[in-house]
Amino acid sequence: MKRFIGFIKKEFYHIFRDRRSLFILFGMPIAQILLFGFAITNEINNVDIAILDHSKDATTQEIINKISASKYFSIKQIIDREADIESVFKKGKVKAILNFEQDFSQNLIKNHNATVQVITDATDPNTANTISNYINAILQNYLQQQNKHIKIAYQIIPETKLLFNPELKSVYMFVPGVMTVILMLVSAMMTSISITREKELGTMEVLLVSPLKPLQVIVGKVVPYIFLSIINATIIILLSLFVFKMPVQGSLILLGLESVLFIITSLALGILISTVSASQQTAMMISLMGLMLPTILLSGFIFPISSMPFPLQVISNIVPAKWFIIIVKGIMLKGVGLGFILKENLILIAMTLFFIGLSVKKYKIRLE
Structure with missing residues (x-):
């Protein structure tokens, strides 16, 4: 029994003497827990997006400000032409582009509906879907605030376009x-x-x-x-x-x-x-x-x-x-x-x- 206890003591001494073994035994599990706890999430935060505003009116600016004020999105770039959309995505920074139609505010007031195209980088299908859902939620929240004061409700119709992986495979x-x-x-x-x-x-x-x-x-x-x-x-x-x-x-x-x-x-x-x-x-x-x-x-x-x-x-x-x-x-x-x-x-x-x-x-x- 004494030999067995002595052998156990020797093993403890051997483990505590080797710093690398201590790191593997204690450091790595802690690091793994922290990584899993912080990194595994379906939420998005501070996603870089770009804006293509054909209308450039007060309504589109309100919507852009509302999206920018959220913790989910950061306006990375303002683009002027649809021809620039693909090159912006190829740089890899921007994950989504909001494309507001011409005369957005007028269409919203006169026709009670307007269209904004949500173009996402679908090389990551899960993120693309999440971005689209978050933007739609912000648009719906904006409409709820606007429709409180009018009889005929406004409608903003988002049209989602998925680049590079349209089938979301x-x-x-x-x-x-x-x-x-x-x-x-x-x-x-x-x-x-x-x-x-x-x-x-x-x-x-x-x-x-x-x-x-x-x-x-x-x-x-x-x-x-x-x-x-x-x-x-x-x-x-x-x-x-x-x-x-x-x-x-x-x-x-x-x-x-x-x-x-x-x-x-x-x-x-x-x-x-x-x-x-x-x-x-x-x-x-x-x-x-x-x-x-x-x-x-x-x-x-x-x-x-x-x-x-x-x-x-x-x-x-x-x-x-x-x-x-x-x-x-x-x-x-x-x-x-x-x-x-x-x-x-x-x-x-x-x-x-x-x-x-x-x-x-x-x-x-x-x-x-």
């Missing part, structure tokens, strides 16, 4: 997200155990005394996985095209190149995890638990980032998957070119260089 939202999650987790996990395997097998000493520079070791471990991940990405894209019938409005070559860029970013992150992990088990746990939830919850894959609390919106910017999902949706559903996703590309390149540089630095520390 949810697969158009999930395929880019699933593609991102798979590439991130598989690529990161494959490389995260590479250096830790060397430590556990005792072959790290061979690398330490070899004439190879740290950068050469890091790149040498990444290159084989790049080719394996490209095969993985090719299979995913083919399944998307032929099984899920995903459209590719843009360049298939550009989509392939962007996938390679994201794979390299994910592999670089995996190498960084590998250099700071003491064992393969720790590396795999960090890859699974530390990357899976942020990739799913903070990338805009399922839940709109604009509806999350501001701290989580800031944190989402350091999640590589967020930028890749924007790229994939832009190419496949909107048909954008490199000019529209240049910022996202630069961010992924900067992240890749940062991960590789930090990995080399950590590897140097282990050499000393």
Whole structure:
């Protein structure tokens, strides 16, 4: 019995001595609860919208002010021509455009009805539906206030138009997200155990005394996985095209190149995890638990980032998957070119260089 108690004490000492194990045991569950609690929501907040006002009268201005005053929408842009609608959506910031008809106020007074077109970005069907419902609710509230003082009720008729995914197929939202999650987790996990395997097998000493520079070791471990991940990405894209019938409005070559860029970013992150992990088990746990939830919850894959609390919106910017999902949706559903996703590309390149540089630095520390 004493031996058993002593063994239990030893296990406790071993756990509390390893800070990484403590973080996995206590830190990650807390982080998961907070992420699920704040990120999982069907509500929308501060969604960027644009206004196309052909009428420019007092009534349309009242409605615009009412929508802007709500916590749900933020007027991002005022556009003047219908020809600008598609280019505004392709930039990826604006999620809906309100198109007021000509002589809106006159039609409302004389004919007792007027039309406003609600154009939404349906690459995310759930968000598009929610935005339409919220705008309709605000319009109905405005009408109730106006109709208190008149005998014949006014009517504002909203006409909803869904761009890029008019049939609201949810697969158009999930395929880019699933593609991102798979590439991130598989690529990161494959490389995260590479250096830790060397430590556990005792072959790290061979690398330490070899004439190879740290950068050469890091790149040498990444290159084989790049080719394996490209095969993985090719299979995913083919399944998307032929099984899920995903459209590719843009360049298939550009989509392939962007996938390679994201794979390299994910592999670089995996190498960084590998250099700071003491064992393969720790590396795999960090890859699974530390990357899976942020990739799913903070990338805009399922839940709109604009509806999350501001701290989580800031944190989402350091999640590589967020930028890749924007790229994939832009190419496949909107048909954008490199000019529209240049910022996202630069961010992924900067992240890749940062991960590789930090990995080399950590590897140097282990050499000393």
